[in-house]
Amino acid sequence: MPLSDRTVMVVEDHQFQRLTMLQILANLGAGELLEAADGEDALALVDGGSVPDVVLCDLDMPGIDGVAFLRELVARGVQAEVVIVSGLEGDRLAAAEAETREAGVLLRGTISKPLTARRLLSVLT
Amino acid sequence: MIAAPAEDRVSESGRRAAGVVFPRTKFHRPPARDEHVPRTRLLDRVDRSGARMLHVTAPPGFGKSTLLAQWAATRPDATRSAWVSVDADDRGARLWSAVLAALHPILGDALDAAMAASSAHDADLRDDVLVALLDALSATEDPVALVLDDVHLVLDDPRTRSSIDWVLDRLPAPHAVALGSRRTATLPALGRRRIHGELFEVRTDELRFGRDESTAFVREGLGLDLADDAIAALDDRVEGWPAALYLAALRVRLGEPVDDVLGGMGLGDEDLFGGLADEVLASWPPHHRRFVREASLLHRFTADLCVRTFGGDPEETRQAFRELTRTSLLLIPLDRSRTWFRCHHLLRDVLRGRLDEEDPDRARELHVRAGAWLESEGGESELYEALEHYLAAREWEPAAELLATHGLRLVGFGVLGARARGWLARFPAELLHRDARLAYVAALVAAVDGDQAGRDAWLAAGAEAGWDGLMPDGTASFALAADALAALVCFDDVGASVAASARVLDALPRAAPARAAVEAATAWHELLCGHQDAAEALAHRALAGQELLPAVGLPLVVPLSRAVLALVALDRGVIDVAEVHVAEAEAALQAGPLRSAPQALPVVAARARLLLVHGRTDEAAVACRAGLEQARGWRDPSMMVPALLVELARACVAGGDHDGAADALRAARERVDPARDPGALRTAIAALPIARQGRVPGAPDVVDLSERELDVLRALSGSGSLRDVAAGLRVSHNTVKTHARTLYAKLGVGSRAEAVGRGRELGLLGGVARRSAPPIPSAGDAEGPPRVRPALPPDRGDR
Numbered sequence: 005m006p007l008s009d010r011t012v013m014v015v016e017d018h019q020f021q022r023l024t025m026l027q028i029l030a031n032l033g034a035g036e037l038l039e040a041a042d043g044e045d046a047l048a049l050v051d052g053g054s055v056p057d058v059v060l061c062d063l064d065m066p067g068i069d070g071v072a073f074l075r076e077l078v079a080r081g082v083q084a085e086v087v088i089v090s091g092l093e094g095d096r097l098a099a100a101e102a103e104t105r106e107a108g109v110l111l112r113g114t115i116s117k118p119l120t121a122r123r124l125l126s127v128l129t
Numbered sequence: 130m131i132a133a134p135a136e137d138r139v140s141e142s143g144r145r146a147a148g149v150v151f152p153r154t155k156f157h158r159p160p161a162r163d164e165h166v167p168r169t170r171l172l173d174r175v176d177r178s179g180a181r182m183l184h185v186t187a188p189p190g191f192g193k194s195t196l197l198a199q200w201a202a203t204r205p206d207a208t209r210s211a212w213v214s215v216d217a218d219d220r221g222a223r224l225w226s227a228v229l230a231a232l233h234p235i236l237g238d239a240l241d242a243a244m245a246a247s248s249a250h251d252a253d254l255r256d257d258v259l260v261a262l263l264d265a266l267s268a269t270e271d272p273v274a275l276v277l278d279d280v281h282l283v284l285d286d287p288r289t290r291s292s293i294d295w296v297l298d299r300l301p302a303p304h305a306v307a308l309g310s311r312r313t314a315t316l317p318a319l320g321r322r323r324i325h326g327e328l329f330e331v332r333t334d335e336l337r338f339g340r341d342e343s344t345a346f347v348r349e350g351l352g353l354d355l356a357d358d359a360i361a362a363l364d365d366r367v368e369g370w371p372a373a374l375y376l377a378a379l380r381v382r383l384g385e386p387v388d389d390v391l392g393g394m395g396l397g398d399e400d401l402f403g404g405l406a407d408e409v410l411a412s413w414p415p416h417h418r419r420f421v422r423e424a425s426l427l428h429r430f431t432a433d434l435c436v437r438t439f440g441g442d443p444e445e446t447r448q449a450f451r452e453l454t455r456t457s458l459l460l461i462p463l464d465r466s467r468t469w470f471r472c473h474h475l476l477r478d479v480l481r482g483r484l485d486e487e488d489p490d491r492a493r494e495l496h497v498r499a500g501a502w503l504e505s506e507g508g509e510s511e512l513y514e515a516l517e518h519y520l521a522a523r524e525w526e527p528a529a530e531l532l533a534t535h536g537l538r539l540v541g542f543g544v545l546g547a548r549a550r551g552w553l554a555r556f557p558a559e560l561l562h563r564d565a566r567l568a569y570v571a572a573l574v575a576a577v578d579g580d581q582a583g584r585d586a587w588l589a590a591g592a593e594a595g596w597d598g599l600m601p602d603g604t605a606s607f608a609l610a611a612d613a614l615a616a617l618v619c620f621d622d623v624g625a626s627v628a629a630s631a632r633v634l635d636a637l638p639r640a641a642p643a644r645a646a647v648e649a650a651t652a653w654h655e656l657l658c659g660h661q662d663a664a665e666a667l668a669h670r671a672l673a674g675q676e677l678l679p680a681v682g683l684p685l686v687v688p689l690s691r692a693v694l695a696l697v698a699l700d701r702g703v704i705d706v707a708e709v710h711v712a713e714a715e716a717a718l719q720a721g722p723l724r725s726a727p728q729a730l731p732v733v734a735a736r737a738r739l740l741l742v743h744g745r746t747d748e749a750a751v752a753c754r755a756g757l758e759q760a761r762g763w764r765d766p767s768m769m770v771p772a773l774l775v776e777l778a779r780a781c782v783a784g785g786d787h788d789g790a791a792d793a794l795r796a797a798r799e800r801v802d803p804a805r806d807p808g809a810l811r812t813a814i815a816a817l818p819i820a821r822q823g824r825v826p827g828a829p830d831v832v833d834l835s836e837r838e839l840d841v842l843r844a845l846s847g848s849g850s851l852r853d854v855a856a857g858l859r860v861s862h863n864t865v866k867t868h869a870r871t872l873y874a875k876l877g878v879g880s881r882a883e884a885v886g887r888g889r890e891l892g893l894l895g896g897v898a899r900r901s902a903p904p905i906p907s908a909g910d911a912e913g914p915p916r917v918r919p920a921l922p923p924d925r926g927d928r
Binding site: 008018019020021024027028029030031032033034037091093096117118119120121122124125 | 437440443501502504505506507508509512527530531534535538598599600601602603604605637638640641642643
């Protein structure tokens, strides 16, 4: 499915960063865009019927963290492709990736911050 | 054009002035610490002197900031003290933007005029901003204190220096200013204040600890139970220099005999401090040493920033952060929540210099890693700090990527002026030409500046350099980004912009932030061409486009689109619709960052035309002149000034001010005549009745009347009353009156008889027909009586 037909959700607590991601996605021609400031917001959107095809997710967030949120997403039967966008490095990032995969998340890839349009597109296509 | 997050603006309102955003920590008075010795004696002397100006001058480490903080905190109303930690780039208007942001929580609305002036494009710093600031202070009876710490950083800039001098000379009572500086600020105003006994100066010698203060500092502040003679020996050696005493005392606390400490001390300040610092650091555990050495490279830091920047074991870094920020006087908290810290300046300078010299590769690596964290975890001000790190490391790749990713957004933040030119100037010149991303940013800066040649040259350089694939902000190609720039501002060629716009709108995704901006700009350009239908459709699409991307506001899109819709509606005689659009445009402007920016001139044009239609000719002319005044000195990139001059001429003609009209038309012609393609502006100028104002013989003489207006004019040439005319045209009496007013304005006349006379003169009533203006498409003409559209819901399109 081309990016223009996909609903993409950005889950990121920092507003400036969230807007940066949304603007890049909009320039890339993503279909519908959803945004959430944390895992709980994102789950509320899903529960309200806004189901994403792709989720861009930070790992380090207040409230439920990224991995816990992704687990909840799987538990709700959402089959979205997931891209982790994180400032974490090395072992901690690898551990989070492994945990996410074990939870049954369709992990499409990981992008270390700062996010660039090219890295995002190469993971998404 | 603008892409600024509306919510960010709300959260930043307290630290933003004139479109400049500052880190919050810039305005925090350094919090009191247990170790600080109260400088009661000095403060009493300041208080007794009755001076309203305090100037504290000393090298680093003498407690200037501490004294100033204590002074501010012990004033009769400490909540009315504003603090600005001056940085090296706070020059000229930027310094005063910081001062306004610092004073805003105290003075509130009283600063509105100064804030508006400081964000006006062509405001004069002294005549507009500083005068308004002094006015606001004059109007405030309760004393306000302003502290400018580290002001030496900007005093070598003549303009900044003279602005400070000017304000100090005129500061109204009872307000007070305190300056903290490493060097004496030899400002004439201070000399005059000194003569009048209004200046209290504190120099190094007065800041040196007396024996009792040294004892209090060592025993109570540092908790060191040293004998009197040991304290005396140390104090003699460091001569009451608090920072050095601190380091020396720390060494004694580590168990070193006082004599050894004294014996190892250097002579000069740097030597003494550097030597002391080395000895102290040598006694620290390695993770503390490493922490301070590397943190010295950061302007300010949090625990997370350090973890990411230093790499290695995160827990070790966090532990060092916790321990050092709790116990060390060398790390200064910048906020009450103790999130942000900085290194003591003296220590920072010593350590940073060494790191650069001894391990430049590591220094560069730290800069890049710090930049990456700030760029990916922070907001707008952290973005600028990130860029500073990349530039300091001469790491051009991430710096170019950052600028090109956020370029359009930076326009919205109002920083793509001198500051952006400063950033670009720090790249190697040949790289600017070789890197299409940088050439694009340079072209964007030029476009915003109204520099047509610059924009075109940089776009050509970028095209020549070439760029493969996506631009950093996700735009599909350099060519598309370049076309967007060509579409956003037309300079003197409306046709070229409209053509570029067609390519852009064909290729840009529907929610791309640039899209609505291009649609709004093209709506304006189409209107300049006299293509009302196209302008209207684009303006509606631009407004609808605002809703596609949640929370992203494009500040010019709503006012510009609404202004276009209003002008189209006025051309068609649908006054109530125009009224709604003008009101919405003005409301959007008031709420956004462009409140007094010249980019919003079309809104003024729409308001003026509306006033004119209502017969309020004088007010229309006043509105136009105010708009033109706002645009004084502005390099207009989209023929907004001549369009407004035409409105002014119409208002003047209608008000019988023929000289005013002639002046306005002359000014409009000066801009329009040399233009490659000014759309229908030439025709619009020619259409005004300028014969009486010395029209050049043979000049075209045309009026852009709509078919409906021509119908009204023809009917008016008969003998019936206005009601008869209305009945004949099958429209309401009010509609005819409205048409008549528009008609009078366009013909530059004040009465029915004059209108008919002028119509005959122009051959519009069966004489020598000269109607060469492009026919103006109008739904009202095609469908009989003008439609009165329902007012748009107030929330539509204003996100």
